[in-house]
Amino acid sequence: MKEYAKVMIDIERQIEEGLIRGGQKLPSIRELSLHYSCSKSTIIRAYTELEKRHFIYSIPQSGYYAVLKKVQPEHGPDPSVIDFSSASPDADLFPYLDFQHCLNKAIDMYRSHLFTYGTPQGLPSLLNVLSKHLTSHQVFTSPDNIMITSGVQQALAILCTMPFPNGKSTVLIEQPSYHLIIQLLECHGIPVKGITRSESGIDLDELEHLFRTGDIKLFYTIPRFHNPLGTSYSEKTKKAIGELAKRYDVYVVEDDYLADLESDTKSDPIFAYESSHVVYLKSYSKILFPGLRVGVAVLPPVLQETFSTYKRLSDIDSSMLSQAALEIYIQNGMFERRKQKIKTSYHNRMQKLNRALDAYNDTEDIHHARLTLGVHTHLVLPDRMHVPTLLNKLSKKRVVVKEIEPSYLPLFEQQQSLLKLSITKVSEDDIDEGISILFSEIKKMRR
Template sequence: MKEYTKVMNEIERQIEDGVFRGGQKLPSIRQLSERYSCSKSTIIRAYSELEKRHLVYSIPQSGYYVVLKKVDSEQTAGHSVIDFSSAAPDPELFPYLDFQHCLNKAIDMYRSHLFTYGTPQGLPSLLNVLCKHLANHQVFTSPEHIMITSGVQQALAILTTMPFPSGKQTVLLEQPSYHLMIQLMECYNIPVKGITRSESGIDLNELEQLFRTGDIKMFYTIPRFHNPLGTSYSEKTKKAIGELAKRYDVYIVEDDYLSDMETDTKSDPIYAYDSSHVIYLKSYSKILFPGLRVGVAVLPPALRETFSVHKRLSDIDSSMLSQAALEIYIQNGMFERRKQKIKTTYHNRMLKLNHALDTFNDTEDIHHARIRSGVHTHLLLPETLHVPTLLKRLSKQRIILKEIEPSYLPSFEKQQSMLKLSITKVAMDQIEEGISTLFTEINKMRRLS
């Protein structure tokens, strides 16, 4: 038996025996390394395997914790971590048994295709299913326009590095924006510019000027449930962005990663207003589970061949097993049932969060955005409030939040201090306690200053 397996089995046994309970922080990597007289890499591997089994989860710069099971919730209330920082889906909502059934059925149905190289574009039968599925989001397309990627992250990496027909080089990002997109720009040394996005939207005059004069090849935007703001563009703004893109030959990369969380039936993507200059991206990680690694890119004709070449060279093809299982999952109605369950769960948590913010935010200089759907919102903080100190004080109270510094380009001047509040890992009965403690700590800091 390998060394990491011994450690993993011992931790799992202690969890089963109740030595470590749901929500409890586990010993650090250094502590376990000393206890078992092994390397830190061995402990990291053991924790990684336990994460895959959904027995533990990690919080950056905090440590590893036992997953809080429903059967433990009443016993551990008041003692577990309240994590407002995580963007990952709630493991309690993962469709374990349903998807296991789909994986088994996929192997039976597609056994001659799953264990050989597939096609860079994707499983043909899934492409046909996705055309009908995307139409529910007002994205009307045909199979030849769709490319399956290993998550949306792969699509972003290809788009930022591949040449565009216009010959332009610069990528335009909303500020703030998705933090891994910012890291991608830095990693590949891509020319990049930023444009301010706030709760009220974006300055369309500034956007037009940048499109006209800024050598912009593509504008990466999250119109719906923006990460990290949580806000959405109005339909008027989305139409205007599509019109400007067509006028100035700039491609819009529309990251619609939370489209399944939408509760407004009249809300359409930018793609619905102009498909000639919009690259539509959809993720299945948030509605199912991150390990699925299936993303969808709907590409304009002018970009398809170049994108396909880069995709083929990066991974030959995306997981055929995941694609086949997803096809079955959608076809048999499981996806729609799952979507309604998770949308209702997150919607109720957001309503609870809004109520808690309205109740406990009695300050005049801290603004909270009211977000009806999605999975996160944000707080605007005064410059006089030292955010790192606040985060440390909250951490001691077992409440985890993140500042959004990584969501800004290093060269972009941040307008105001901000905190992101996510509800994906926070139980309903934890939300009020967490927000109450947050503002209690803020008021304590003010009295001490």
């Protein structure tokens, strides 16, 4: 074994055993070379390798420090519960140590920026990085068209409340849709209309009619891995939506929150077909973690000034520290590596879920969508089945499933009886058991 490797392993052991605490400054290169009776170049190599593996981090003009070890929460999720309800990412898949390293680097690199207000648009260097990063999703745009927001939720709040150049006032949303946009619209008293979306897609003739006659300022859509259905639009449908938006001067707000889980290189967003009337929204929560609170909005030039004004008045600027850390995380290649790990894990769970649904759903009137990508799917239940009773029975069996009623507008007439099944918080080993219990309780209710 090479000398630097011996030093590296010994320091790694001390960190793992708590002999060197997280945040503790490590001995200088000279001190360690004397301690291990080796050359300074050996210690430099050991420190370099430990930094690559995120056991330590360096601060110029200061020295090397140990990265904090991951601490398990005292009150984590109950392992006896099989949770198909949560939309939150799996905490065990997320890069706390890696990102902590990036935060420390960001504090050092951008120390002067942290003591001044930034700009509503975002950290200029991150905008340049994102402009290149978005090309992997077929979103080609200048940094000038990108706005950093405090999560996609802030972007939605701004877009729904700000005036649009088409002078229209009504928001059109798919039914069902993301439940928080429904609450947002209700909270602000914004006029809203719904259009049915199912596993087969959307009625384009009805969409055209609403665009033409409905006073629609924007159409909020989740074309890819829809929340809560889990389904995606065909390329033909996405092209048609872009064409209709331009023809009738309606702006499409495209929420591509799970773009990083896509494996089909030919699957493009609506933005790729029509950018003049599309606002493209991108989240980094699903690959990193929700607490990052960094969202991206790619805006047509005609919307930028108004959006910027509303953004500045809502929070002055988004967290400069989060932005700087995200920039480093992407630039160092950590983002791409983590994305591949998460995609593999979620893909395996979805495959397991599909197999379980195929095995246990032997009913004639309950349909399950068979999806291979994304993080959730849905069941279509008979209208006569009382869903709250089913959820209560499942809860007693320690299986948690989510009803989709909050994803519908209260007065929308064409509501389906649906259950959403998410795989982000359920372990691969528990999926089969959970689906078995689900259909067992359904059959008991029928008897």
